[in-house]
Structures are given as structure tokens and as C-alpha cells.
Amino acid sequence: MKLPRQDTIARQPDEHLVTHRVLLPRKIVEHPIRQVAKRLSMALVVLVATAAIVYADRDGYKDNNGDGVDLLDAFYYATVTLSTTGYGDITPAGDAARLVNILVVTPLRVLFLIILVGTTLEALTERTREEWRLNRWRSTLRDHTVVIGFGTKGRSAIRTVCATGLKKDQVVVVDPSSKVIDAAAAEGYAGIIGDATRSDVLRRAEVHKARQIIVATQRDDTAVLVTLTARQLNRGAKIVAAVREEENAPLLKQSGADAVITSASAAGRLLGLSVLSPAAGMVMEDLIQQGSGLDIVERPVIKAEVGKTPRETDDLVVSVIRGHRVLGYDDPDVGKLELTDRLITIVRATPGTQIAPDMRPLPRD
Known part of the structure; x- marks a missing residue:
């Protein structure tokens, strides 16, 4: 994939007029x-x-x-x-x-x-x-979440993360459009107006102190440069990036992304599944929508489950996370559950309730 020049990426008409502006959420006041x-x-x-x-x-x-x-x-x-x-x-x-x-x-x-x-x-x-x-x-912000891009993907990612109990003042949005940042500030998020491929813009978002970074830009080449810059500034943060084309996913991982979500291929697979089985497509759509119907979450193994197989737990276990390995529920290597394991399960979502801090919803496409 040929990358364009950095100064042509994610440019908006008003970018050079408002670059590096920091907008904190504030109460609505009269005109x-x-x-x-x-x-x-x-x-x-x-x-x-x-x-x-x-x-x-x-x-x-x-x-x-x-x-x-x-x-x-x-x-x-x-x-x-x-x-x-x-x-x-x-x-x-x-x-x-x-x-x-x-x-x-x-x-x-x-x-x-x-x-x-x-x-x-x-x-x-x-x-x-x-x-x-x-x-x-700036002095109090640390271990926060930085979201690059406040489009449909970025908004959905923020709402999913906040469903785990993350406070809005622990989220920083970076986008080159002043109108987009105004909308983010109106929802209670701090915003940085500027090109996220520039290290000085990410420093204003305190990326070097962030715990996790979500890259949800509109273009794949922009996502690559943003991921490279963010990884240089923060070696320990968890970076999750979204790309449109599946062929660009390996490049994102080489750039430092811990996980890459391919939006175009995921949508295509869901369309194909819905054609073959409309009911299966509805179930997958239900899993994707956070907070209603069925949810897929990651949680720790409780003491009562230690020594049992995934099938013997009360929840519907999909996978077992052991160390850095993700094992299927029927993988022979799983054997008996251990206290240090984490489970990926499907649970019934209850509207209006908040997910426990130790239960993390999986990233949506």
C-alpha cells in the first residue's frame, strides 16, 4: 500500500486555522x-x-x-x-x-x-x-483512553468502552474537524483539533500517558501513520485500529497495533451470513449491538468454576484466554479451568444496567 504524503492526510478545510486547539467539555451557557x-x-x-x-x-x-x-x-x-x-x-x-x-x-x-x-x-x-x-x-489525566476519529466507528467504540464504567472525563477525542470536536465536547468528552499523524497533536492528547488508544480514522493509510506515531510515543498502551480493507490489516499490526478490526470484510461476512441464514444474521447483529439482547463479554474465572470444563459453567463459554493464548471452548489444551484464566462468554444483556468493571465487552467491528 502506497502511503501519501503526511501533510495531505486527513486534511479538513479548517484544519490549519484551528490546529492543536484543545476543547474541554463544559456546561452549556447562554449565547x-x-x-x-x-x-x-x-x-x-x-x-x-x-x-x-x-x-x-x-x-x-x-x-x-x-x-x-x-x-x-x-x-x-x-x-x-x-x-x-x-x-x-x-x-x-x-x-x-x-x-x-x-x-x-x-x-x-x-x-x-x-x-x-x-x-x-x-x-x-x-x-x-x-x-x-x-x-x-493535563496534570490529572493519566491511564485514559484516546480515540482518533469521532465518526460512526469512533462513537460506537467510545460508547462500548464507557459501558464498562469508564468515565467520560477519561476519554480524549482527536479529530481534524472543529465541528466534530464540538460535537464530542457537547457529549462530555475532551477534544483535540488537529491531525493525529503529527506527534505534537498526540502529545496534547497526553498519548504518552494513555492506557488504550482507539484508531478509527476514515482512511487506512491515515490509520497506519497514526498507529506508528502513537506507538512511538507510548510503548505500553493497548492500540486497537480499524481498517476498511483486510489486506491492510498486517501493515497495521506491523505498525504497532495490538488488534485490528477489518470493517469492510466484517460487514461483508455479515451480509453473506444473512443471505444464507437470516436468523443467524440476526443473532450476529444482536451480538454486535451493545446493551440489548445478547452481549459477548470477557470476564475472569471465579473460584467456583476452577477445575471445571468450559461446558460445565453456567454461562455460554466461547473461548478461554490462558496467558497470551486464545483457546476455543472445545480445544483439548483447555482441560480444566484455572483461576488465572479469563472467559469469553455470551450473556443476556439487561437494558439500563452497567457492565461490571471486570467484565469487558469485546470490540465491535
């Missing part, structure tokens, strides 16, 4: 224009309230013109007072007016300034707050 409109409305209410208070006690105020205080003068006084301009042409002369200024108008002035200055302060502190969140996130 900025709506926030400003709300603050201006509050400021207007304070202004009108102050003007009404002054106009209600207009006889207690003195105007330098000597013609008394009307409604326009009340709004004028409220404006220059709340904005702390204070020209001094209209002043409270009566004791009641002065007392109202002390107890009512002054607190309203402080509230008015807080409303107007609040927007500016929020804009100034937003960058500092985001930097603090990002630094704290």
Missing part, C-alpha cells in the same frame, strides 16, 4: 449576545428605578436653573449619578432626598456598575480560567 442583552436590560431597569425615585421626591432636589426638576431632569440626574459622572447641577437639597440617596441610590449605583463592568471582567478572566482548567486537566 454571548443574549448574555449582553440581559445585562443591558438589567442596567436599564436600574436606571428607570433610580429616575422614578428621584422624580417621586422631585421637590427635595435643587436645579441650578431654578425651574425645578421634571421627568427629563430625573432621568438626567439618574444617568450622571449611576455612571459616577456627577456634574453637580442637580443636587439633593432636602433631608429625605439625601437619605434616599444614601440608602437607595448609592446601592443602585454600585449595582449598575457591577452589571456594566461584569461583562468586561468576565471577558478578561475567561482566558485565565480556561488556561487554569487546561493545566489542571
